[in-house]
Amino acid sequence: MKTFRCTCGNTLYFENTQCVQCGRKLGFLPDVLTLSALEPADQGQYLALAPEADGRHYKACLNYSAQDACNWMVPVDDPEPYCIACRLNQVIPNLEKPGNRALWIRVEQRKRRLVYDLRRYRLPVFPQSSHPDTGLAFAFLEDNPGDLEFADSHQGSQIMTGHANGLITINIAEADDVERERMRLQMNEQQRTLLGHFRHESGHYYWDRLVANGPFLARVRDLFGDERQDYTQALNNYYNNGPPANWQNTHVSAYASSHPWEDWAECWAHLLQITDTLETAVAIGLAPPEAMDSDMDKRIAQWVKLALKINLINRSLDQPDPYPFVLSPPVVDKLKLVDEIIRHSGFTP
Ligand SMILES: [Zn+2]
Numbered sequence: 001m002k003t004f005r006c007t008c009g010n011t012l013y014f015e016n017t018q019c020v021q022c023g024r025k026l027g028f029l030p031d032v033l034t035l036s037a038l039e040p041a042d043q044g045q046y047l048a049l050a051p052e053a054d055g056r057h058y059k060a061c062l063n064y065s066a067q068d069a070c071n072w073m074v075p076v077d078d079p080e081p082y083c084i085a086c087r088l089n090q091v092i093p094n095l096e097k098p099g100n101r102a103l104w105i106r107v108e109q110r111k112r113r114l115v116y117d118l119r120r121y122r123l124p125v126f127p128q129s130s131h132p133d134t135g136l137a138f139a140f141l142e143d144n145p146g147d148l149e150f151a152d153s154h155q156g157s158q159i160m161t162g163h164a165n166g167l168i169t170i171n172i173a174e175a176d177d178v179e180r181e182r183m184r185l186q187m188n189e190q191q192r193t194l195l196g197h198f199r200h201e202s203g204h205y206y207w208d209r210l211v212a213n214g215p216f217l218a219r220v221r222d223l224f225g226d227e228r229q230d231y232t233q234a235l236n237n238y239y240n241n242g243p244p245a246n247w248q249n250t251h252v253s254a255y256a257s258s259h260p261w262e263d264w265a266e267c268w269a270h271l272l273q274i275t276d277t278l279e280t281a282v283a284i285g286l287a288p289p290e291a292m293d294s295d296m297d298k299r300i301a302q303w304v305k306l307a308l309k310i311n312l313i314n315r316s317l318d319q320p321d322p323y324p325f326v327l328s329p330p331v332v333d334k335l336k337l338v339d340e341i342i343r344h345s346g347f348t349p
């Protein structure tokens, strides 16, 4: 993630809504991927002061003006009330229920980070509401404990985070730190984060868009395995028997070994995570500019150095390693292929 600059000279960060130096209201302009100071104009509109905006006017996303749950803007000539991230929402939690609002706001923050990740890679992000067959949508749902006794006959009582036909479902309990850590330990995972769920599930969506029936399918099968093997059986096998011995030599995580689709989604999530963190490190002077080189070998080399530094700093703070993974040569090859596919795909919705 980049840092941004207010018209007063102050450094701004992605989640900011007001400049602490000059007091100006701020808004993120998704069309130019920049956070901008805003000058109120007529009819509730704003003049964006960032040079990238070229003097254009915007309105605040409805989730910004009415809910304080977003800080993105909508160009005034766009008739939609919601920003490009919020218009992906198909279902949001019941905000009347105590606690849900705080969880939802965390979920929305991570979703905006994901959309930034995707747009930085110039990946198309279109809502299912306008593109029913190829668009992306989100459902943020909660378990309904009262229904759990009927769980067998009552689908939807226990919400599974996952992806199906462009719809990404996130169980909002994943925004609860205690609950997420409990799940991480139960599932024996090295890392479990809310943003990680968004990145992983988006990998399944873009597999359908960029790989299925596309020119890269043979090469993907070569590296990740044949995805036509029975998915349910593969997952059951993984949950019953665990990952194969020495999975670290071939896979980025234990779960990635469960099925080629999961391997792809895990590598996709790692690539987004690595790229975003490198961009942050360059922006704040922790890594040299070549860390964002389009050459993946250079980028991975910089990442390995940076990940070690981040882990060591966290050990001094008595925190767990934020990046407890080893990138073996086969994993690096997979990351490089994912990067190549993203850059060379001609996907249009
Ligand atoms: Zn300012």
Ligand SMILES: [Zn+2]
Pocket (backbone or CB within 6 Å): 061, 062, 063, 064, 070, 071, 072, 082, 083, 084, 085, 086, 087
């Ligand atoms: Zn929004």
Ligand SMILES: [Zn+2]
Pocket (backbone or CB within 6 Å): 200, 201, 204, 261, 262, 265
């Ligand atoms: Zn998955």
